[in-house]
Amino acid sequence: MEFNPQEISSYLITNKDTILNCIHGGKGQLVLTSPTGQSHCYLFLKPRNEREFQPGTIFVYVKHESYKYYLGMLTADNVFKLTCNSRFEYDTEAVKGAYYIVKMSSNQELINKSPMKLYHFCRCARCGRLLNSEQWLELGIGRRCMHKYLEDRKRTTWDGNS
Numbered sequence: 001m002e003f004n005p006q007e008i009s010s011y012l013i014t015n016k017d018t019i020l021n022c023i024h025g026g027k028g029q030l031v032l033t034s035p036t037g038q039s040h041c042y043l044f045l046k047p048r049n050e051r052e053f054q055p056g057t058i059f060v061y062v063k064h065e066s067y068k069y070y071l072g073m074l075t076a077d078n079v080f081k082l083t084c085n086s087r088f089e090y091d092t093e094a095v096k097g098a099y100y101i102v103k104m105s106s107n108q109e110l111i112n113k114s115p116m117k118l119y120h121f122c123r124c125a126r127c128g129r130l131l132n133s134e135q136w137l138e139l140g141i142g143r144r145c146m147h148k149y150l151e152d153r154k155r156t157t158w159d160g161n162s
């Protein structure tokens with residue numbers, strides 16, 4: 001599949017905290033592109049609030065052609081894992097892409113040096129509304145949601161509880 005960032009509204013992510021926000025906002029969408037723009041990994045995120053999951057658990061889906069497939073689970077503390085419901089093997093583009101994105105979210109140097117580029121779609125990762133200024137685009141979460149997002153993160157992460 002090809003992804004041309006010029007053709008649709010997208011925002012190049014250059015900061016690891018933006019990735020964290022896009023992931024843990026819970027409803028973000030991210031595209032990772034290779035240097036040629038040829039292959040990419042298109043991730044959809046969905047929060048899971050059922051009691052059987054730890055608070056802050058996010059389900060990760062991958063878009064392939066026009067379908068979405070369940071890929072794996074991300075904990076509030078930013079650990080991605082495949083689960084028994086995942087149809088993907090470790091050596092697939094989708095799984096490697098998801099691990100890579102999570103790695104980027106805690107490693108600014110990797111983002112700076114990586115030939116891979118990561119984009120979000122100019123929408124708030126928490127509610128999906130269009131983000132309309134550079135400030136909120138850079139954060140990946142809108143003004144209305146930022147406060148709630150930070151509260152949730154405080155409540156659900158190890159850092160927030162320490």
Ligand SMILES: [Zn+2]
Nearest residue numbers: 124127142145
């Ligand atoms: Zn929002």
